[in-house]
Amino acid sequence: MENKKLTILYGSQTGTAQDIAEKLWQEGKCYDFYGPVLAMDDYDIQNLIKESYVVFICSTTGQGDEPDNMKNFWKFLLRKNLPSNSLQNLKYAVLGLGDSSYIKYNFCAKKLYKRLLQLGAEPLVEPGYADDQHDLGIDAVVYPWISGFWIKMSQFSSGIKQEFKLHLFPPRWLITIANDKIHPTDENLKLIDLKQNNSAQVSCIGNDRVTSRTHFQDTRLIKFTSENLHYTSGDVLMIRPRNSIKTVQQFFDIFSERKNEIKEDVIIRVIEKYPDMPVPFALQKPVKLRTIVEQYWDLNMVPRRSTFELLSHFTDSELEREKLIEFTSTAGQEELYNYCNRPRRTILEVLVDFPYATANIPLNYFFELFQPIRPRAFSIASSFKNISVIMIGPGTGIAPFRSYVHEIFCKSDSKKLHVVFGCRNKNADFYFKEEWLNLQKKEKIQLYTAFSRDQSYKIYVQHIIKNNGRIMHDLITKENAYIFVAGNSKNMPDAVREAFISVYSTFHETDLNESEKVFRKMELDGRYQTETWS
Incomplete structure (x- = not known):
């Protein structure tokens, strides 16, 4: 056997x-x-x-x-x-x-x-x-x-x-429409067991826009409070968001032709089908479909290849089926990327583009079509003793360093911190401008700034590093400075690292290969760290 x-x-x-x-x-x-x-x-x-x-x-x-x-x-x-x-x-x-x-x-x-x-x-x-x-x-x-x-x-x-x-892979669970009455306290899905995690519900006490009202990008400072949440510097805060009211309504509009089963007040029950795939904690009780749509399924996710493979099994349009199968083929990956990943097309937008498949998706497969909302990780800046620190934080990358700067500000014996900040526009993207300038005036930080759209030529944080090469070199070699980089993961981290290697090579009078070894050792020793996101 x-x-x-x-x-x-x-x-x-x-x-x-x-x-x-x-x-x-x-x-x-x-x-x-x-x-x-x-x-x-x-x-x-x-x-x-x-x-x-x-x-x-x-x-x-x-x-x-x-x-x-x-x-x-x-x-x-x-x-x-x-x-x-x-x-x-x-x-x-x-x-x-x-x-x-x-x-x-x-x-x-x-x-x-x-x-x-x-x-x-x-x-x-x-x-x-x-x-x-x-x-x-x-x-x-x-x-x-x-x-x-x-x-x-x-x-x-x-x-x-x-x-x-x-193959059409079997669904993980069975989904049935129930007649159970839900108590109002069940309207908030409990995705985790609070007894086993350092978790808590928090109250939002502030949601302030930090970018100009005339600027296209809406970046916000969100303040919250909780009596039960305990943390220290160096921890990571995991926040589980919800879908917006507008996005939830878009979901129900897409499935408006299926009012018998896909409607807001329908109560569904998720039933275990295989012993080795238990029903998640959040879904073990009957719950309104709207609650799942709002709190459980990620309606803003960019679909993966498996999504198109799944849809290909349900469409009754030959034209749709051909396109969906093409997206799942090896030869079609570049086209899939251009259709889906490059424009960051969401799962709801894809469902609109393939209406025949959308109309035929069995309710049992909705948990295969939609992924759970994943918690978003936010760094609570690490605290270090009296050491020299160089922080590179273009755009929202400056956020993880702000609490650390404030903590160090309270220590009279702290060394000056070196903060390199870059953004497109000084008036629209310079978050907490007055705060940073005030800290520099009090000689607690040395602030270096780059505004790529305010100059006749583009200038980025890597250019600031090179333009202040002697200072950066001396901080690294004479004060054993730590370097921390946070921000977008696309091109910035490599450009910043190359700038530091170039500076070290120039002022230490060594070749680039030797400088590369120095920074590789700094990375292994934790003296050069990056935290990036896409």
């Missing part, structure tokens, strides 16, 4: 690795595989020696760190007393999700792959290292890797075909 157990474990910080793990689990159901899909820390690691096939999908966070939900799992694997043959019966595969703008790119997946090998496990396929910076995003690696994985698994199990993507 074939061994049809496949265990899928993930380490996920923002939910992407979890989403991919669950999609892989669904594909396995098409071939009668069974087994859990779990966060690594939710899995009993003592059972790893009994497993035959395990897939590990993990992201890398921060400066090469493991996601929070695999830290205990990883700590156990690092035990020195584990025999080198303890996992000799295990065949495994590793898929990593990373961002090559960080120095420790896919560091977590690389460490995991190597450690499993040291413990005697046998790789099924070469590890996959997906890069968020790729033109096609992580899908450029994820889909080919998954395809190769199933081809390999066909050697161990019959019934797996290379054209597996043509």
